[in-house]
Amino acid sequence: MRLALGVRYNGQAYQGWQSQLSGRTVQDKLEAALARFADRPISTLCAGRTDTGVHGLNQVVHFDTDIERTPFSWVRGTNRYLPPDIAVQWAHPVPDAFHCRASALARRYRYVLSQSPVRPSLDAGRVGWSMYPLDGDAMRAAAALLIGQHDFSSFRASACQARSPVKTLRRIAITQHDASPDGERCHWHFEFEADAFLHHMIRNLMGCLVRVGRGDARPEWIAEVLAARSRKVAAPTFSADGLYFVGPLYDAAWGLPPESTWQAEDAAYDGSP
Structure with a gap:
């Protein structure tokens, strides 16, 4: 099963999103929490890497897992092991064709x-x-x-x-x-x-x-x-x-929460200055 998560974080304490040897990144903290909840390693991909000190309101990640849990269990269970300045906001199963980065409009x-x-x-x-x-x-x-x-x-x-x-x-x-x-x-x-x-x-x-x-x-x-x-x-x-x-926007067909969905006002842009 492929699962998408929406993650919010205060970036002040971290060396950006992407995993580093120091372990002081948002991705490192998220994957450590997911591993503790799932009792096995989980590797994530994100919609947009953020630099040191940059905050995330709706970072979207996805990962594949064979563990069956309800979406809210992934939210609550992962947050139990996250530091106070990082929290999963939502979880949603998505088709295997979904890619948090490549599918973003x-x-x-x-x-x-x-x-x-x-x-x-x-x-x-x-x-x-x-x-x-x-x-x-x-x-x-x-x-x-x-x-x-x-x-x-x-x-x-x-x-x-x-x-x-x-x-x-x-x-x-x-x-x-x-x-x-x-x-x-x-x-x-x-x-x-x-x-x-x-x-x-x-x-x-x-x-x-x-x-x-x-x-x-x-x-x-x-x-x-x-x-x-x-x-x-x-x-x-x-x-x-x-x-x-603030986060990526996706086609509504993926069924993600409204804050991640491409709306009519976004589609109205015609490419002109």
């Missing part, structure tokens, strides 16, 4: 940014930070120039292993929340959706959007960065602290 990320004269404290590690006020309209104008299918080499880490830098960025939504009366303090949410992302692509996009938001570059500059296809011309990579992997 799109992936979504959210970046949460605190705008404040003072650095984060209670939410340290869970939000990015700008000590300078940001211009939302300028950032939205810059973001609009990135929508569509492009070569995103300028936003690609040198260690990226993707076969092609060409990706289709379907959506960037930038919204302001919890603004103080004087306008100095607020939270910004940046929502990204694409068919796939390059290594550090979101954090490199964030560096450029924040530069525009601070007024250090005009919105049109981001189109120049995109056209250059060179990492050297873009802004520095932004902090991982406020980055969340």
Whole structure:
């Protein structure tokens, strides 16, 4: 039987998703918990690897097993052996043809940014930070120039292993929340959706959007960065602290929970900028 799981985690304490010799990764903790519950080794694949410090809201994994348990037993039994900052949210049997990575139609990320004269404290590690006020309209104008299918080499880490830098960025939504009366303090949410992302692509996009938001570059500059296809011309990579992997989207035919299902508003994208 092939089983899919939805996993949520706070990435602050971990060296990213992918298993390492240190054992201090989310995958290592999840597989150790699954092995204790199942009383045998279980190897997982994930929909999207996350880096050190990056959080997951609905990471989707799959694995094959001959153990018969109810879906909720997999949730409760696995969570019993997981640390407090990782929890399985749901479990669902899927056909053998399902692959958490290859079957995904799109992936979504959210970046949460605190705008404040003072650095984060209670939410340290869970939000990015700008000590300078940001211009939302300028950032939205810059973001609009990135929508569509492009070569995103300028936003690609040198260690990226993707076969092609060409990706289709379907959506960037930038919204302001919890603004103080004087306008100095607020939270910004940046929502990204694409068919796939390059290594550090979101954090490199964030560096450029924040530069525009601070007024250090005009919105049109981001189109120049995109056209250059060179990492050297873009802004520095932004902090991982406020980055969340919202999760992949799949065809509804797989029967996965709504938060993992491709909706009509997603399918409405026609590929135009």
